[in-house]
Amino acid sequence: MKLSCLPVSLFKEMTGGAMTIPQWAELAGRIGFDGFDISSMFIKNHTPVYLNQLKKELARQPLPLVMMTAYPDFTVPDCVQREREEAYFLADLAAASQLGCRYLRITAGQFYPDTNISQTMEQVMEILKKMREAAEQSQVRLVYENHAKPSAWEYFDFTYDPELFLEICGRLRKIDIGVNFDVGNLTAFGTDPLEILRRIYGQVETVHISDMKEYGSFCPTAIGRGKAPVAEVLQFLKDRSFSGWVSVEEASEHGYTGIRDAYVYIKENLE
Numbered sequence: 001m002k003l004s005c006l007p008v009s010l011f012k013e014m015t016g017g018a019m020t021i022p023q024w025a026e027l028a029g030r031i032g033f034d035g036f037d038i039s040s041m042f043i044k045n046h047t048p049v050y051l052n053q054l055k056k057e058l059a060r061q062p063l064p065l066v067m068m069t070a071y072p073d074f075t076v077p078d079c080v081q082r083e084r085e086e087a088y089f090l091a092d093l094a095a096a097s098q099l100g101c102r103y104l105r106i107t108a109g110q111f112y113p114d115t116n117i118s119q120t121m122e123q124v125m126e127i128l129k130k131m132r133e134a135a136e137q138s139q140v141r142l143v144y145e146n147h148a149k150p151s152a153w154e155y156f157d158f159t160y161d162p163e164l165f166l167e168i169c170g171r172l173r174k175i176d177i178g179v180n181f182d183v184g185n186l187t188a189f190g191t192d193p194l195e196i197l198r199r200i201y202g203q204v205e206t207v208h209i210s211d212m213k214e215y216g217s218f219c220p221t222a223i224g225r226g227k228a229p230v231a232e233v234l235q236f237l238k239d240r241s242f243s244g245w246v247s248v249e250e251a252s253e254h255g256y257t258g259i260r261d262a263y264v265y266i267k268e269n270l271e
Contacts, residue, residue: 001242001270004035004066008251009258014042021054025061031263035066037247040092051098066245067103067206068096071150074127075109075120075158086127090134097138103206104140105180106131107147110155120158129175143180143206144172148188148218162191169200179203184210187228188218194232209266210249220251223262234269
């Protein structure tokens with residue numbers, strides 16, 4: 001099992017320019033991670049000049065760029081906006097490919113009021129199939145997450161409900177998209193993450209380790225201090241010799257200290 005990290009606690013620094021992506025890569029290596037993750041929001045622009053320069057800078061870092069998280073909203077009712085969302089995601093895919101990113105996290109979109117679940121499910125799957133074909137050509141692996149809600153969204157994810165997530169997982173097998181399993185998001189919904197993990201383990205390629213202050217409430221906290229069964233999930237993965245990447249999604253807002261402490265906690269539970 002290899003460890004990477006999505007530094008949610010450093011999002012303000014990363015998006016505001018106080019810390020660059022190469023600086024984050026260097027910091028992740030100093031802490032001890034085997035790789036590092038980024039958000040698509042860290043990318044300043046999608047021009048070839050910028051991306052080529054960033055690629056050169058990252059080549060000087062010893063750690064690989066493992067995953068980029070994107071936030072496509074393929075459930076938006078406006079069909080014109082849906083086409084824009086596809087274009088935005090394809091731009092993120094191109095950036096991930098150019099930077100040598102192994103995985104690109106994909107989402108369904110938001111659960112809008114008056115959503116027709118069956119119609120929206122078909123709509124999402126049609127788009128996901130197109131995105132998977134494009135990703136295959138770009139040599140980037142798509143992983144679908146039991147996602148919750150980024151700050152930029154008004155509503156929670158269409159498949160935040162575990163029942164809808166399990167339904168889409170069944171459909172993902174047919175179009176060859178993997179799963180990025182998030183521990184904290186299921187805890188926030190009020191569902192036992194281990195129960196869901198057991199049911200879809202064969203599809204899981206990457207794991208987000210996050211934690212929540214309360215069971216049944218989306219309130220991120222320091223990993224190992226909340227209600228998510230982090231230690232139990234790590235033991236489950238360890239017992240099965242999980243060979244994929246485990247990403248520490250550190251969102252305690254404690255910056256470097258929170259990330260370092262989360263790394264230490266997870267390493268101790270994997271020994």
